[in-house]
Amino acid sequence: MQNSETDLIYSNPHKQVKDFAFDAQVVEVFPDMISRSVPGYNTIIDTIGRLSQQFVKENSNIYDLGCSLGAATLAMRKGISANNCQIIGVDNSTDMVKRCKLHIEAFKGNTPVEIIEGNIQDIEITNASMVVLNFTLQFIERSQREALLTKIANGLNPGGLLVLSEKVSHGDSKTDELLIDLHHKFKRDNGYSELEVAQKRSALEKVMLTDTTEQHINRLKNAGFNHISPWFQCYNFISFVAIK
Numbered sequence: 001m002q003n004s005e006t007d008l009i010y011s012n013p014h015k016q017v018k019d020f021a022f023d024a025q026v027v028e029v030f031p032d033m034i035s036r037s038v039p040g041y042n043t044i045i046d047t048i049g050r051l052s053q054q055f056v057k058e059n060s061n062i063y064d065l066g067c068s069l070g071a072a073t074l075a076m077r078k079g080i081s082a083n084n085c086q087i088i089g090v091d092n093s094t095d096m097v098k099r100c101k102l103h104i105e106a107f108k109g110n111t112p113v114e115i116i117e118g119n120i121q122d123i124e125i126t127n128a129s130m131v132v133l134n135f136t137l138q139f140i141e142r143s144q145r146e147a148l149l150t151k152i153a154n155g156l157n158p159g160g161l162l163v164l165s166e167k168v169s170h171g172d173s174k175t176d177e178l179l180i181d182l183h184h185k186f187k188r189d190n191g192y193s194e195l196e197v198a199q200k201r202s203a204l205e206k207v208m209l210t211d212t213t214e215q216h217i218n219r220l221k222n223a224g225f226n227h228i229s230p231w232f233q234c235y236n237f238i239s240f241v242a243i244k
């Protein structure tokens with residue numbers, strides 16, 4: 001089905017494919033884009049909601065870093081049963097934040113939500129029981145990723161949870177090729193053409209830099225997390241739980 005919210009951004013040939021940005025055009029089609037591009041996206045969002053039932057404690061803060069339109073925020077607001085908590089969603093795209101605020105207001109919930117326009121590298125994380133980085137770390141400069149994870153670990157209370165989801169590479173060209181190919185077939189099966197897949201890949205090339213699973217695990221350890229495990233993987237998309 002095609003409607004005004006169908007992602008057609010890369011459907012016609014672009015003279016020059018610009019670097020991917022979370023701008024107004026992307027905001028317009030974002031739910032369709034992410035669900036047709038990331039295998040397991042809905043499972044990951046649902047699980048973030050389930051994890052919030054268990055990990056969010058009374059009188060604490062919950063952070064959704066790189067919140068886009070607030071899908072993880074909404075799942076947590078549904079899941080949380082602890083009292084006197086606050087969810088803080090942060091995104092540095094003006095267009096995303098504007099739409100996210102409208103989106104959050106459209107749903108009812110008991111836990112208050114504050115959506116902030118800002119760089120997640122600059123905000124303070126305090127008294128946190130749960131933090132979500134759902135496909136956001138991959139857009140942060142590699143050299144600054146550990147500092148961000150260390151700030152998160154320091155801001156989490158003991159026993160607090162980070163959910164980190166990322167597109168990964170494999171450091172082995174044979175398996176890399178296979179998993180990328182499976183991902184591209186997934187996109188083709190979801191209605192994207194070869195041209196769309198190729199142009200989006202080239203738009204993301206310089207702005208989304210992936211690490212291997214081992215690099216993520218080592219970085220989480222260095223940042224101060226004590227219990228780390230992947231809980232989900234489909235092709236080259238992975239999600240970790242990391243507990244302080």
Ligand SMILES: C[S@@+](CC[C@H](N)C(=O)[O-])C[C@H]1O[C@@H](n2cnc3c(N)ncnc32)[C@H](O)[C@@H]1O
Nearest residue numbers: 022066067068071091092093119120134135139
């Ligand atoms: C793939 S989207 C995240 C999807 C979202 N977490 C979800 O579950 O639907 C990445 C988001 O991170 C945001 N972002 C990237 N770098 C950021 C930064 N340094 N500070 C804040 N937000 C950032 C982008 O604007 C974008 O909305």
Ligand SMILES: O=C(O)C(=O)C[C@]1(C(=O)O)C=C[C@@H](O)C=C1
Nearest residue numbers: 033034037038135167200204208
């Ligand atoms: O690899 C792709 O094709 C992607 O679209 C991935 C990805 C992501 O992993 O965040 C990149 C940008 C869009 O926000 C949606 C999904």
